[in-house]
Amino acid sequence: MKEADLQDIEVGLFLEALALRHGYDFRHYAKASMKRRVEALAHAQGMSDIAELIPRLLHDEGFLPEVLSRLSVPVTEMFRDAGVFLALRREVLPILASYPSIAIWQAGCATGEEPYSLAIMLKEEGLLHKTQIYATDINDVALAKAEEGIYPDGVIAAGSANYLASGGKASLSDYFHSAYKFSKISDEIRQRIVFAHHNLVADGVFCEMHMVVCRNVLIYFERSLQNRVVGLFHEALVRGGFLCLGHRESLQFTEFENHFRAVDHARRIYKKQGSGK
Numbered sequence: 127m128k129e130a131d132l133q134d135i136e137v138g139l140f141l142e143a144l145a146l147r148h149g150y151d152f153r154h155y156a157k158a159s160m161k162r163r164v165e166a167l168a169h170a171q172g173m174s175d176i177a178e179l180i181p182r183l184l185h186d187e188g189f190l191p192e193v194l195s196r197l198s199v200p201v202t203e204m205f206r207d208a209g210v211f212l213a214l215r216r217e218v219l220p221i222l223a224s225y226p227s228i229a230i231w232q233a234g235c236a237t238g239e240e241p242y243s244l245a246i247m248l249k250e251e252g253l254l255h256k257t258q259i260y261a262t263d264i265n266d267v268a269l270a271k272a273e274e275g276i277y278p279d280g281v282i283a284a285g286s287a288n289y290l291a292s293g294g295k296a297s298l299s300d301y302f303h304s305a306y307k308f309s310k311i312s313d314e315i316r317q318r319i320v321f322a323h324h325n326l327v328a329d330g331v332f333c334e335m336h337m338v339v340c341r342n343v344l345i346y347f348e349r350s351l352q353n354r355v356v357g358l359f360h361e362a363l364v365r366g367g368f369l370c371l372g373h374r375e376s377l378q379f380t381e382f383e384n385h386f387r388a389v390d391h392a393r394r395i396y397k398k399q400g401s402g403k
């Protein structure tokens with residue numbers, strides 16, 4: 127048997143052990159990227175074989191956060207894909223404005239840049255005071271950073287061009303307090319966001335959402351899992367609610383394709399149709 131095939135077996139056994147021992151099921155994530163990440167985990171532990179990870183996973187409780195942190199990819203940035211924020215600002219927020227209160231679920235929030243960007247935009251459109259954002263992720267290390275809301279100044283500087291391209295009306299730094307090369311998000315923005323651990327593979331839904339934003343997460347899932355997760359979002363949304371996915375993700379080939387209408391196909395913004403909730 128080829129070495130690569132043996133490694134595939136080891137990755138499969140490792141993911142099986144993770145699911146059985148800890149209830150975290152990565153078995154339906156895209157195989158190639160999962161293999162790279164499990165290999166990187168073994169390498170970081172100084173292990174030459176993936177199989178060596180398995181006893182550690184089974185017997186060392188303290189190993190789980192490191193594993194979850196390595197298997198999920200909390201790469202993000204402020205106002206990532208500025209055109210999406212511009213489209214939300216122009217096409218979606220004017221509709222959300224008609225609701226007495228607005229509930230948004232931002233799934234896969236990583237280190238918080240995306241929910242903070244949404245909150246800043248809502249503030250500028252005069253909607254933040256009546257909005258609650260639920261920002262969730264499986265990666266507790268990333269979530270802790272998100273909750274803290276403290277970033278190196280470089281993150282704000284790097285996000286500034288995106289912010290302006292997204293229709294930003296002030297300066298991104300206006301929403302942060304800067305000290306010693308770090309910037310902390312202002313309390314006014316922070317207090318409209320609840321951060322919570324939530325696993326899209328296994329957990330239930332947040333209900334009565336007016337918008338779900340989940341970008342650059344489904345891309346890591348196999349089609350069967352994408353289907354489950356889009357089903358969760360469909361269930362979470364009120365009728366007429368909006369769903370925003372990442373630019374390499376779409377509803378095509380999911381069971382729910384016909385339950386949404388594209389508001390802006392290029393920006394992956396959809397509206398829930400039908401006679402459900």
Ligand SMILES: C[S@@+](CC[C@H](N)C(=O)[O-])C[C@H]1O[C@@H](n2cnc3c(N)ncnc32)[C@H](O)[C@@H]1O
Nearest residue numbers: 198199200202234236264265325326327341342
């Ligand atoms: C590449 S980041 C995307 C961050 C942000 N949405 C953006 O587009 O900039 C993917 C995030 O999805 C999270 N994630 C992966 N699997 C998940 C799951 N089963 N449930 C919840 N979050 C998950 C990862 O921890 C990571 O923070």
